[in-house]
Amino acid sequence: MQYFVQQLINGLTLGSIYGLIAIGYTMVYGIIGMINFAHGDIFMVGAFAALVVFLILGALFYSVPVVLALLIMMIVAMLLTSLYNWTIEKVAYRPLRGSFRLAPLITAIGMSIALSNFIQVTQGPRNKPIPPMVSQVYNINGISVSLKQIIIVIVTALLLALFWYLVNRTSLGRAQRACEQDRKMAALLGVDVDRTISITFIMGAALAAVAGTLFLMYYGVIAFSDGFVPGVKAFTAAVLGGIGSLPGAVLGGLLIGFIESMWSAYFSIDYKDVAAFSILAIVLIFLPSGILGRPEVEKV
C-alpha cells in the first residue's frame, strides 16, 4: 500500500508537468483546430531560458533564496517563451490560417525542427546538468515526499486555479471561448480574433515555460532534444482527455503520469511509454473523442 501511494505521488508530479504542457496543445487546438507540433519545443525553450537565468543568478549573487530564484526563473522563462510562441504564431501560422488543414501542421513541424536545432547550435548538443536546487525529503509513514514534488504540485494547482479564473470569469476568457465556438460570429460581434489567438498562444507558452522550469528543477538536467518526448506525451494526454477540453487536458496529463509511474513500478520501466501510447489507442477505440471531449457532430 505504501508503495502504491508512493507511486501515486510520483505519478501526480509527472502528471502535473504533462498537464501544464497539454493545456497549450488543447487550447490551440480548440481555437484554431491545429496541432501545434512546436509546443514540445516551446516547453524545451522555456526550460533552457530557466537554465540560463539560473546560471545568471548564480553568477551575479552569492546566494539567492530558493523560492525567489524559482520565481525569477519562472517569470523570465514565461516572458521569453511567450515571445517565442507569439512570434512563431505571427510568422508561421497566421498567414496560413485560411489555407488547408495540413499547411499549418507542416509549418509547425518545421518550426519544431528549427527550434530544437536552434538551441542545439547556439547552446551546444550536450546535456546541461545543474546542481540540485531543493533537496529536502520528508518521510511520512514510510512514504517519502520530496519538497520538489510538493512545489510542483502546488505551483500547478495555483496556476490551474488562476487559469480557470482567466478562462471562465474574465472577458478575455469569454472572447476565447467565443472564438473556439465560432470564429466568424465572434468577429462579427466585435471580438478581435487575431488578438485572442495571439493571447491563446502566449498563455499556452507561459504554462509550458512553467512546466519547463519545474522539469529542470525536478530532473536537474535539460538537453536540446528534451522537448519531443514530453511534447508527444502531453499531446497524447490532451487527446486522451478529449482535445479542446481544458479539464480534459489536466485529467489526461494526470492519467498519463499515473500510467507511466504505475507501469514502471509494477511491470517494466522499459515499456512505460509503450503502455501510455497503447492505453491511448485503447481509450480512443472505445471513446473516439477522448474522455471529456464532445462527440463530433457530422453535418451534411
Next chain:
Amino acid sequence: MAVTVSSERDTVASPVQRAFREALYAGAISLGLFVLFIGLKTDQNISNQLILVTRWWLLITVVVLTMLGRFFYIAYGQPFMANQKIANVATGLLPASVASRFFLLPAFIGAIVLAVVLFVFGGALPGLVGDGLAGYLQFLRALAVIYALACVIFYFRAYIHDNFTKLGVTALVLYPILVVGVLSLMSWSFVGGLQGSLKWIDNFGIQILIYVMLAWGLNIVVGLAGLLDLGYVAFYAVGAYAYALLGSHYGLSFWILLPAAGAMAAFWGVMLGFPVLRLRGDYLAIVTLAFGEIIRLVLINWREVTNGSAGISGIPKVTFFGLMTFNSTDPNYIGKVLHIAQSSAYYKIFLYYLILALALLTAFVTIRLRRMPVGRAWEALREDEIACRSLGINTTTTKLTAFATGAMFGGFAGAFFSARQGFVSPESFVFLESAIILAIVVLGGMGSLVGIAVAAMVMIGGTEALRELDFLKQVFGKDFTPELYRMLLFGMAMVIVMLWKPRGFVGSREPTAFLKERRAVSSSFTKEGHG
C-alpha cells in the same frame, strides 16, 4: 507578412518611415528572442560545472542584421514586388518577365565558359591562388553550373513541361552513367571516375530516391485517401528489420525477402488500421504517431531479438539476381565474372538502379490504382466521406487497402534501406523521419507524383548539398561546421516553402475520371480530406 500597425497611419507614413518603425520592432523582438540564447552560451568548465560565456558581439550582429533585413524588405522589397505585380498584370507577361531578365544569353555563355575554365584548372587551383580563394572559386563553379542548368531549363520550359515524365525518367536512368563519364573525363581514368562517383550516386542519387519512394508510398495514404498518417516510418522500420533479421539469421536472399518485407509491413498496416480507422482526422494522426513510437520503443527494448539500440550489423548485400555478388572475396564477384577492375562503385550503381526500379514501380502502381475502382474510392473518400458512405462504398475496407498499400511500399523501401546500409538501428526510425516524409508529400502538392519527386529532390538534395559547403570554413574559421546548421535550415525551409506555396509545388489536380475532356482542377477547389 506585413505587420501593419494601423491602416490610417500607413497611408500617411512613407515606405521609408514605416520601414524604420518596423525595423525597430523587429530589432526589439529579435533582441528579446536571442538575448539569452545567442548572447549567452552555457558551457561546461573543467570541473564539469555549467558556466556562462558571453557573446555580445554575435548578438549585436544578429539583431542589426534582422533590423537591416526588415528595413530593406519594407522600404524596397515590398514596393518592388507590388510594382512587379502591377507590371505583370499590365503587360500580361506573368512571372516570366522577371525570369527573362534574369536568364540572359550572354550571362548563360559566360557561366558555361567560367564553369569549363574552372573545371579544367580545378586541380591546379589551390596551388595557384591558395586554399582560401580556391574554396570560393569552387563555390563559384557550382553556382555557374547551377545557373547554366537553370538557363537550359528556362529556355526549354515549354518542351520540358510537355514531356516532363519521359525526360525525368530518362535523366534518372542516365544519371549514374553521366556521373561516371564526367568524373572519368575529369580524372582521366575510369577507375578514378568510379571512385569519385560514389558520393554522387550514393549520397545524392540513392538517398533522394529512397525519400521519393517513401513519399510516393505515403502519398497513397495521405494524398489519395486523405488519411493523415504521422507514423509512416513504422512500416519502413518493419521492412528494414524484416530483411535485417531474416537475412542475417537465416541467410535468405534479398529477392525472397523483398516481397516478404512488403507483405509484413502491409500486415502491420492492417493490424494498426483495423481498430483505429473509425477515428477521424487528428485522432487518427495521434494514434499513428503513437504506433510509430511504439514500434521504435519495442525495437529499442526487445534486446533479445533486435539487439536494442546497438542495432543489427552485417546485413547481407543484395546479389545480382543470384548470378553475381558484390563481395570481392566471393568466387562469383562481379569483377571476376566480367573481368573488370575491382571497385565498390558497382554495388552502389546497382543499388541506384534497384531503388529507381522500386520507386518507378510505386509510381506505376499508384497511377494504375487511381484508375481502378479502389483508387477512385480513395479519392472520393478524401473529398467527402459521408457522400461515399451514402453511395455504398465500404469506407473501412477502402481505408484499410490504402493503409496496407502505402505500408507495403514503406516495407519495400525499408528492406532496400537495410540492404544498402548493411546496418539498422532504431535511431533511423525516429518521428523526424515520418515528419520529413510527410513534409515532402505536402510540399510536393498532395497527390501529385511529379511535385513530390521535385520536393524530395529540393529538400533532401538541398540538405545533402549543405555537407559540401566546405568553403564556408574559410569564411567563418576552421571551427565552423556547416553540417550543424543542416537541420536548422531544413526546418526553416519547410516553413518558408509552405508560406510561399501553401498548396505545394504542384497545386492543381488532374482528375482520373472525366467527362469528354481532361481538365486540371485548381487546388483551391479540391478538398484535402478530414480523416
